[in-house]
Amino acid sequence: MPWDRTQFTTPPRRRIAGxxxxxxxxxxxxxxLELAHHPCLALPGGHSRSDEEPRATVLRLVRxxxxxxxxxxxxxLATVDYSRAKPEAGVCEGYNFVFARELTLAQAVMAxxxxxxxxxxxxxxxxxxxxxxxVCADYHVRRVTEAASWLADAASAxxxxxxxxx
Numbered sequence: 727m728p729w730d731r732t733q734f735t736t737p738p739r740r741r742i743a744g745x746x747x748x749x750x751x752x753x754x755x756x757x758x759l760e761l762a763h764h765p766c767l768a769l770p771g772g773h774s775r776s777d778e779e780p781r782a783t784v785l786r787l788v789r790x791x792x793x794x795x796x797x798x799x800x801x802x803l804a805t806v807d808y809s810r811a812k813p814e815a816g817v818c819e820g821y822n823f824v825f826a827r828e829l830t831l832a833q834a835v836m837a838x839x840x841x842x843x844x845x846x847x848x849x850x851x852x853x854x855x856x857x858x859x860x861v862c863a864d865y866h867v868r869r870v871t872e873a874a875s876w877l878a879d880a881a882s883a884x885x886x887x888x889x890x891x892x
Contacts, residue, residue, distance in 0.1 A: 741820030744783030745771035746796075747804065747873035748837070749828045755852035756870055757829075757837060758861065759791065762846045767853065767861045769824070769869065780823035791847055793840035794833055798825050804873035807865070810888055826873040865889035 746769060748757040758767035770791050774783040784798050804826035811819040829837070839847045851861070855874055858867045868889035 739818040741809075741818055742774040742780060742783075743772060743820060743822045744774060744780035744787070745769040745822055745824045745869070746784050746788050746798070747824060747826040747870050747877070748788075748796075749826070749874065749877060750834045750852055751828055751831050752834075753852075753854075754874075755854050756858070756874065757792075757834075758851050758853050759847055760849040760851060762848055766863050766866070767851055769866060780821075781825065784823075784825050789840075790842040791840055792837045792850070793842075794829075794837055796827060796829075796833070798827065802827055804876040805869060807869055807889055809865070822869070824869050824873050826877040828877060 748770060749755070750757070757770065759770055761768055771784050771787045774780055778786075781798050781800065781803075785796070788798075789795050802825040803823060805824045807822040807824060809820045809822060811817060837850060839850055853861055855871065858870055862870070865888065
C-alpha cells in the first residue's frame with residue numbers, strides 16, 4: 727500500500743499560543759488580564775505570529791500588555807496544553823505553551839496595562855489561586871494551577887490535553 731501523503735499537502739489548521747503565569751513575590755497571587763472581548767480574566771500572552779516560537783510570543787506580548795521585558799527561557803516552560811478544535815465555533819485545534827515566573831517586587835509594582843496593548847486590555851488583577859474558579863474559565867484555572875505547582879516544585883514541564891493531565 728503506498729504512503730498516504732494527503733496530510734502533507736493539506737495539514738490541519740492549528741493555533742499556537744504563548745501564555746505567562748506571573749506570580750507576585752509577596753503574596754503568591756497570579757497576575758490576570760481583564761480583556762474587552764473575554765467574559766472572564768485571562769493570562770498574559772496570546773497567539774503566536776506566523777514563524778514565531780511561543781517563547782518569543784510571550785516575550786513580545788508581556789512587554790506589549792504589561793510593559794515588562796522579562797527574560798523568559800525554555801527553562802520557564804511549565805506546561806503545554808492541547809485544545810481540541812471547536813468547528814461549531816470556527817476554532818481550530820491549538821497548543822498553548824505556558825511559561826511561569828515569580829516576579830521581583832520591582833517587576834510586580836511596575837506591571838500595569840501598557841498603552842501598546844490598546845483599549846482591549848482594560849485592567850490587570852492580582853488573584854489568589856484559591857479564587858481562580860470564580861474569575862477564570864476552567865481551562866485557565868487548570869493551566870495556572872499546574873504552572874504554579876511546577877514553579878513551587880521546580881519540576882519538569884507537564885503536558886495537558888484541554889486543561890487536563892495527558
